[in-house]
Amino acid sequence: MARGSDLNLVEVFSSIQGEGTYVGATTLFVRLGGCDLRCGWCDSPHTWKPAAECRIEVGRGSGQFETRANPVSVEDVIAAAESLDLAAHEFASLTGGEPLLQPEAAGAIARALRARGPRILLETHGLASEGLESAIADVDVVSMDWKLSSDVRRACDPKRGAVEPFHGEHEKFLAIARRAPELIVKLVITPASRDDEIDEAVSRIEASAPEATLILQPVTPFGAVREAPSAERLLALCTRISNRLAKVRVIPQTHKIYGAL
Numbered sequence: 680m681a682r683g684s685d686l687n688l689v690e691v692f693s694s695i696q697g698e699g700t701y702v703g704a705t706t707l708f709v710r711l712g713g714c715d716l717r718c719g720w721c722d723s724p725h726t727w728k729p730a731a732e733c734r735i736e737v738g739r740g741s742g743q744f745e746t747r748a749n750p751v752s753v754e755d756v757i758a759a760a761e762s763l764d765l766a767a768h769e770f771a772s773l774t775g776g777e778p779l780l781q782p783e784a785a786g787a788i789a790r791a792l793r794a795r796g797p798r799i800l801l802e803t804h805g806l807a808s809e810g811l812e813s814a815i816a817d818v819d820v821v822s823m824d825w826k827l828s829s830d831v832r833r834a835c836d837p838k839r840g841a842v843e844p845f846h847g848e849h850e851k852f853l854a855i856a857r858r859a860p861e862l863i864v865k866l867v868i869t870p871a872s873r874d875d876e877i878d879e880a881v882s883r884i885e886a887s888a889p890e891a892t893l894i895l896q897p898v899t900p901f902g903a904v905r906e907a908p909s910a911e912r913l914l915a916l917c918t919r920i921s922n923r924l925a926k927v928r929v930i931p932q933t934h935k936i937y938g939a940l
């Protein structure tokens with residue numbers, strides 16, 4: 680029988696942050712199961728449904744894992760993190776799937792890991808506002824995506840046809856997220872991303888959280904994704920957006936280069 684703070688876990692492992700502002704930083708990853716979106720470029724579709732089993736790295740950096748049945752307890756996650764030399768990591772990342780779909784567990788894990796040393800970086804799709812309310816007090820860095828409906832649909836949407844934009848929901852989320860000490864908003868740019876939806880996102884960020892760091896992340900060709908946006912397009916976007924937001928960065932994923940998790 681699952682207890683209140685039990686959770687569906689995909690994995691706990693030690694690695695190096697592969698994307699975003701803190702790329703290269705030692706990071707302990709806690710990946711929770713389940714996601715209610717279907718991003719066309721998702722590189723972890725195995726996290727979409729709650730996992731029957733999770734895997735825990737055995738020894739920091741060993742690449743060796745043991746498996747356990749889900750659900751697991753928050754205490755199990757903390758013990759797994761401590762066995763991987765938790766305090767030696769600069770960050771602990773709560774990621775998924777979408778970690779805020781399990782808000783009670785996400786908040787409890789953030790609180791417990793933070794008390795043991797690392798800063799807490801929450802990697803989220805940026806839509807689960809109620810879940811964020813439960814966890815925000817224990818998060819140091821919110822790294823939220825701003826989803827573009829040209830490439831992303833909800834799990835409940837039909838597989839074809841236009842998708843309602845996510846801008847309004849992201850704006851609501853952003854209002855809570857900016858209470859964190861640091862706020863990062865990430866736009867994944869693909870060849871299909873339209874200028875009008877990017878500009879709409881930037882306008883809303885400019886109006887409600889101009890202090891945010893905006894990351895333009897070119898999609899990584901992987902699986903069904905065949906093509907990245909051109910350097911010219913990224914440079915043009917960066918130039919245009921830099922006139923409106925103070926902190927704009929173009930940062931590709933790096934972990935795919937050396938084949939890390």
Ligand code: SF4
Pocket residue numbers: 714715716717718720721722723724726775776777804
């Ligand atoms: S929100 Fe994250 S886990 Fe969910 S489909 Fe998109 S990229 Fe994949």
